[in-house]
Amino acid sequence: MKDNVTNVLLSGVGGQGTILASDILCTVFHENGYDVKKSEVHGMAQRGGDVTTHFRFGKKVYSPLIKCGEVDYLLSFELLEGFRYINWVKDNGKVILNNQEINPPVVNLGKTEYPKNVVGTFKKFFNGNVFIVYGLEIASEIGDPRIVNIVMLGAFSNFFEIEEEIWERSLLQHLPQKVQELNLSAFRRGRNAL
């Protein structure tokens, strides 16, 4: 039973749009006939704290929370926030990292340093299963640095045999008309980034 559930952990910083990304994931996999559950774990997300979303899909999903060590895909929007969950990933799990650093308050205050070599450490443990996306650069090129979330979603879509059309349709469902074009190009750029 457990074996046919896939576990995706999204992590990032409040305000980065992990929640919208996971909403879209829900729609995509549900439309593809899966049972889905997702849960956001955060205190006060809008105020720049850390945010994680547990997303699970399969034939029948019970718990909305993933067990530590059982993550199949870690989709991280920020390096430190990805690093925090390095122990949650299965040995053969895949790690998709947005190569962006956002300083937490203690680092801003100069009290401690931002962790070094996050990408290298991931590569040490997961070898070829680590995928780096330059989300902020891509988003800035498109013209809106806030759209990193959809770039990451685009990159993530490569790991599943689901038609691009379904992804894009679900994406549009969650967005107001005026930002649809922008988000579509972010998604496509992300999809081509891996």
Place this chain on the structure above:
Amino acid sequence: MEKVMQGNYAIARGAWEAGAKVACAYPGTPSSEILFAIANQYKDDIYAEWSPNEKVALEVASGASFAGARAIACMKHVGLNVASDPFMTLSYTGVKGGLVIVVADDPYSHSSQNEQDSRHWARFGKVPILEPSDSQECKDFTKIAFEISEQFDTPVLLRSETRVSHSFSPVKLEERKESTIPLGLNVKDAPKYTMIPIYVRVRRQFVEERMKKLEAFSDEFQHNMMEINDSKIGVITSGICYPYTKEIFPDHSYLKLGMVWPLPKKLITQFFKKVEKVIIVEQLDPFLETEIRAIGFKVYHGKDVTPPIYEFSPDVIEKSLKGKRYRPPKERVNVEDLPKRPPNLCSGCSHRPLFYVLKKLGLFVFGDIGCYTLATAPPLNAIHTTTCMGAGVGEAFGASKALGKEGLGKICAVIGDSTFLHAGITPLMDVVYNKGNSTTLILDNETTGMTGLQEHPGTGFTIRGEPTHRVDFEELAKALGVKHVRKVDPYNIKEAMEIIKEEVERDEPSVIITVNGPCMLHRREKRKFEHPFYTVDPDQCRGCGLCLEIGCPAISWKEVCGEEALTKDGQKRKGVVQINSLQCPGCSVCYQICKFEAIIPGKA
């Protein structure tokens, strides 16, 4: 049709499908989305309101119920403390239209001031309580709650919790069915609704009889489900603990309770006969365990192994139930020491400069609950108490009475606009009435920031965004008898410093209201700052770190060495600060603080 929905949206949907006509709430995580969903998606069929507090919310809902309408009141766990007075007596009056009270717990206090277990209210108030475990049940149980309410003449509690309210799962949608109970009031019903002693005693008997009937109902209730697999171990559980435990132990037998009070005693007895050993898995207090032991059953495991505090998860359940057999996941990196990322006041938030001022004045600050509570964290460290909504005003007054003249000039209370209207008016009345001298600062950011920007009576807009009367804080304070009511621009540090100092030293009650400091996330008008952002002149910055004391997320420290370790005019420095212009809205607070003119306006 099936749709993936958040638990709170599913509760809203359930209310709509059940034909509810009135929905009231005061916001509170994790319950706030319910009313938001009702007001946005079902506005043609359901009257929705943000009430000033939970007591009012429940009273408005119960009035609608007395008039025959199905009504729902929603709140977080501590909200029911505020609404407990009407709640305890509504158990006696009962209802006419179905009355459902949603109460959302917050194990681990993700965003709360305590971790109380709301199931106790059901036993205490002698009303039934349902506990859904996913979004489908959120919707189904809401509908069932309305039916039970009308069938048994009782308010019904629906207990959610963070992980149920904030998780998403598929829900089958159905159509709305209007209630068959006719609308209308009848003066002849007075003995049912007027709780004077002679009528109380009659209704008191009714309550006992009702609970007996509900217990029999609970035994037959289709959502008190027995699931017999391996008969060696049976688990009695409810709510979110069911999917967690099922995930780890798919082969155990289960008695999953949809209604946790009154307990289905017969069903429990049957379950004990069918399995060899019974384990009770419940989050927070040993509510089921205590009751089931009291019946006389032997419980194999309960709170002897599962923690009585904090939130459960599949990991917690596996670890506590497997005991020695538990094998933890392997640790690749010690992540405990990684820098934490707590929430922080937004850059540009009008609360920040004000707390900087309070800190500089060296005041003991009686705080309250809202975004501003974040000012208790370093580097501001400028809030020194937080108990419950409205508490700070009374506490500051009490402390000033205790300290007498010694306290003058050393104390103040701060309270947000929404919190003031929720529970701050009465204690302020007390300050004046009982001849106090304390100072109350109302931080008016024109919204309920912390819980996601809800309207309240001081914003001048209803939940649907319609303009309405706006409470004038100044007039209100004056009407309570406060003679010294001052307004302050929170972004003007010098002025705020002077005004606050003057008022806290005054031997009379005073109120200071912040003006023109709307929340940075506000949907309506934002404050227009003079410059689009500020930036640091690296030649001037001496790295003194003064501006870091305000904890603005846009400002960061950068160590320097070699040539850079000297300013242009030869002053030594260890580092410089930087401002991330993307994050800086130009509030100018750091600019006002810097003594070396190192912070300068940026150009768009």
